[in-house]
Amino acid sequence: MEPLHGTTLLNLSVSYVRLNQLDKAAEAAGRAVEMLPDRQDAREYLCHLYLSAKKASDAVGCYEYLRKESSNNPSAEVGYGTALFLKGEKDKALDVLERAIAAFPDFGEAYFTLGVIQYKMKMNKAAVDSFKKAVESEPDHAMYRYNLAIALIAVQNSFGALSQYNLLKTSHPEIAAQLYKELFSDKVYFVDNK
Numbered sequence: 001m002e003p004l005h006g007t008t009l010l011n012l013s014v015s016y017v018r019l020n021q022l023d024k025a026a027e028a029a030g031r032a033v034e035m036l037p038d039r040q041d042a043r044e045y046l047c048h049l050y051l052s053a054k055k056a057s058d059a060v061g062c063y064e065y066l067r068k069e070s071s072n073n074p075s076a077e078v079g080y081g082t083a084l085f086l087k088g089e090k091d092k093a094l095d096v097l098e099r100a101i102a103a104f105p106d107f108g109e110a111y112f113t114l115g116v117i118q119y120k121m122k123m124n125k126a127a128v129d130s131f132k133k134a135v136e137s138e139p140d141h142a143m144y145r146y147n148l149a150i151a152l153i154a155v156q157n158s159f160g161a162l163s164q165y166n167l168l169k170t171s172h173p174e175i176a177a178q179l180y181k182e183l184f185s186d187k188v189y190f191v192d193n194k
Contacts, residue, residue, distance in 0.1 A: 108133075119150070128157075146168065
């Protein structure tokens, strides 16, 4: 009924995401951004869709445009760093994230994303430091603690990982249960193992 209405297209995109049809979601969001060029939130949503769909080149271009149009946007910087990493530009991704942290030192997502990339690059000690800073910025964020524990396991600091498990046990028992399996996978046989 309203094929040229940008907000309608954004809502259609959200519906496609819920149906796990990311290509159609990105197409609808892209059309919406063309109609709503001043809506930075719409462009940021489109960039995020490209990341979710693993369209690294599209995501890099989208974030580059967003960064030019909206400076001082920590989410755009973190998204750009993630897109660069997915595209294979690992050193540039690290540089972008480190600059984002310098510019936005209280933004936990930047530390977290840097830690994930460092962990994937087998830079486990650096990942531990990044995850610790993410946890310091948002102590109640369960995924930050979970990933800190995983990195601590990688550097063979089981005591530190166990302390993260104990903190998660009461606040986020489902995540703690997953961490328990990681902590004790070599010592305990789980019924759901095949």
